[in-house]
Amino acid sequence: MKIGIMQPYFFPYIGYWQLINAVDKYVIYDDVNFKKGGWINRNRILINGEAKFINLKMKGASPNKLINEIEAANDKVYNRKLLTTIDKCYKKAPYFNEVFPIIREIINCDKKNLANNLEYSIRRISKYLSINTEIIISSNISKNNDLKAQDKIIEICRILGGSEYYNAIGGRKLYSYKKFSESGIELKFLNTDPIEYKQFNNDFINNLSIIDVMMFNSKEDINDKLVKFKLL
Incomplete structure (x- = not known):
């Protein structure tokens, strides 16, 4: 059983979606x-x-609060x-008509x-x-919340029956292969391959929001890109 665990991000880059796609839970x-x-x-377009x-406009954001203790402002203006802004930037993108209604639906979400x-x-x-990966909310998992850092991650993997834990490459300094191995879990880091596509007639800028990827690529092309990574 492959497990991935990440904080929720605002329209994250393609590597985030590669991770979701690569795991079972x-x-x-x-x-x-x-x-x-x-x-x-926040993200970049x-x-x-x-x-x-x-x-994403918020209310009461603070590093002293948990993510699920903060409000989204839902400021209509x-x-x-x-x-x-998004409309003006991508109006002439090839998949604008297909993608923009989804972006509008998300931004106007009233949660x-x-x-x-x-x-x-x-x-x-x-x-x-x-x-089609199963998505689980961490706060719904009955676990020891006094645990910190990788010990908490390991417990979540154990509770979910994970034998492998995938993390984004940026977390290599945070986790120990040895510590995970001692817990019966194989630790792997997902490293996204170089990915390029046509962005109008501009020089390519990588690691932009998934909004950019969706505006310039068909669903089939994005699915091909979702498997362009290496596990370390």
Whole structure:
């Protein structure tokens, strides 16, 4: 049983979706502290040929709160401006007509809890990409919440019957192959292969939001890209 566990991110890059697609059970890690300046509430899209941030507006965000203790603002005026920005940036993209209604549905989602809002986004895009991985919410798992870092991850894997744990390559410094092995779990890191596609007539900019990937690629092309990675 392959397990993946990550915090919920705002329209994350393709590597995030590769991880979800690669495992049998994916855990949205919603009961850990919010990280300011990370990817939970922001990502980058192509604006006038450059990578620029877009943000999910929040209420009461603090690194002293868990992700699922923070509210999404659901500011209709702000959301309308955000959608206008995305519209202007990608109106001429080949898959705009197919993708923009999904983005609009997600941004206009009325779920007030930040974790629930992001969960909705992850499930909706997974459905569009035909990713059938079982998605589980961390806070719904009965576990020892006094455990920290990799010990908590190992317990979640154990509870879910995991024999393999996949993590994004950025977590290599956080986890020990030996520690996982001693717990009967094989630790693997997913490293995304170089991925390029045509972004209008601009020089390619990588690691943008999945919005960018979806606007410029068919579902079939994205599915091909979802398996372009190596396990380390």
